[in-house]
Structures are given as structure tokens and as C-alpha cells.
Amino acid sequence: MAKNKQIAIILADRLQFYGLDCLLKEYFSPLQIRYFPDMLSLIEKQPDLFDFYFTDAQTFLIYWDYFLPRRNKVIILVDKPDTNLPVTNMISTRSSIETTIELLESVLLAENTSSSTDINNKDLSGREIDVLQQIVRGHTNKEIAEHLNISLNTVLSHRKNITAKLGIKTVSGLTFYAIMNGLISGDEIEL
Template sequence: MARNKQIAIILADMLQFYGLDCLLKEYFSPLQISYFPNMQALAEKQPDWFDFYFTDAETFLIHGDYFLPRRNKTIVLVDKVETSGTANNLISTRSSIETMIEQIEQVLLAENTNNVVETNNKDLSGREINVLQQIVRGHTNKEIAEHLNISLNTVLTHRKNITAKLGIKTVSGLTFYAIMNGLISGDEIEL
């Protein structure tokens, strides 16, 4: 008999926890869900025992050293309206219930979550990855052109290609994509 998937929810916001807990129990049972108000509470348990981790963007960024090695098992809740084309492990808390269910289902029911990062990164060329890293670091198009010794038009073309390939239109979405796929660390981002 297969064991139930073990879910850790690390959220300070109790209302978000209860909403996520109800959603998971109603649509994805049987699951074993454990709640942690912070990372210290998770550390007191067996933190590597869980199949999936749900957390918010702030906790993810602060504790990136813990979540990045588990990026294929980490689902980040973001407070953004945009949902179409976001990275697999981002779920907008402003989406419709149907959209959230589909996004969670893609992550929880994926046959082999380890291939997600490799497949996504193959879509971008080396130069597109360089441009993406510069975007995430907060550089303007002109600064990117100067740093990479390419023309402004080339930067704009790369940005257009990145957006088309990933389906992510916002800088915040690109930032999470880059962090989740190990293209940049949280320390390199200007806040």
C-alpha cells in the first residue's frame, strides 16, 4: 500500500493555511498535511520527510538555501493577478479556484518532477539566460546592453524571446523562474 503524500505548509498567515488546507483536502485526498508557522517549527520536525512544501514568496526568498535544493518539491504562493504562463511551482493566490486546482494538480501529480528544471532551461539559449540574469538583477535594457556588449535592439529581442518561450511577462515572475531553476541566487537580487 502506497503512503499518502506528505505535505508541509509553511505559512505565517493562518487564513492562507486554512484555505490551502481545505483546497488540498477537498480535491487531492488522501494527503497528510502538516502546518508550520515558520521555518524554525519545520526544523524541529523531520524537514526532509515531506514530499512537497507550500510556502509564501518571502519565506522562500529568506530561506532559499533550504528550498533551492528542494525546488522541484516547493510550491510558492504569490500575491499576483497574472497566472497564465507562470513557472510550474508558482501559484497565484488571486487566481480562480479552478486555476489553482489545475496548478496544484500539475505539481502534485507530475510523474517525474525532477525533469521540470532541465526541460525549462533547455528552452533558453546561453545568451538568453545571461539577459534573464541581468533583468532579475534589476538592470535596465541599456545597462544590460552595456554589460553584455550587445546592442539595445538585441536586448529587446532576447527579452521578447524569453517572454515567448517561458510565457512569463512580469519581472517578478521571471525572478521566481530564475531562482527556482538555479539561474540566480536570492542574494544577487536588488530589492
């Protein structure tokens, strides 16, 4: 790395922070790493100075309005197996060290490309994006068909195409994808 990257780690779990801190320092130094136990601590310490933000999924969803404009710099730690993670900037806390290092390397050493999300969105047609937004809002297939004035079979075809193109099979994965790519805001999601 040419310059010392500024890393903000926003995690309530100190043990996760120490593990991530050790990996980053051992394999990717020189880095400047700052720990924040919550978002309020980050916001009062000049939050725009950082090149990358590591946080958990819950913090990301609560503060999506903060993270969405910085989505290319946000890495979300999730507690699920690393197979079929919905977006490239998610890292499973259950991954092997080798896999975690590879993922960190792809994120930290890559140039900051804001066009990567645009490339992903070009894979989906406009109607598929409409269907995806309806799925994420919590609508059933029948409701989606009614809202978009299309047949139930067309909805099912679009869902199949979305899953095939994105490689995401779960509604939660589709939700993260939609939020990270600016297709939907957190306010539009039914909990």
C-alpha cells in the same frame, strides 16, 4: 495517490493554511499535512521528510537557500491573478476553486520530475540566459549591453525572445523563474 504524501505548509497566515488544508483533504486524501507558522518550526521538525512544501513568495525569497535544492517540491502561493504566472509551481490565492484544484492536481499527482526545469532552460539560448540573469540583477538595457559587450538592439531582441519563450512579462516573474530554475541565487538580486 499510491502512498500518503507528506505535505508541509509554511504560512504565517492561519486562514490561508486552513483553506489550503481543507482543499487538500477534500480532493486529494490521503495526505499527511503538517502546519508550520514559520521556517524555524519546520527546520527543527526534520524538514527533509516532506514530499511537498507550500509557502508564500516572501518566505520562499527569504529562505531561497533552503528551498532551491527542493524547488521541484515547492509550491508558492501568490496573491495575484492566476493569468501569466511565471512558473508552474505557483498557485494564485485569487484563482477559482476549480482552477486551484486543477493546479494542485497537476502538482500532486505528477511524478516528481527534476528534468522539467532542464527542459524549460533548453528553450533559452546561453546568451538569453546571460541577459535574463542581468535583468534579474536589476540592470538597465544599456548596462546589460555594456556588461555583455553586445548592442542595445541585441539586448532588446533577447528580452523579446525571453518574454515570448517563457510567457513572462514582468521582472518579478522573471526573477521567480530564474531562482526556481537555479539560474541565479537570491544573493545576486538587488532589492
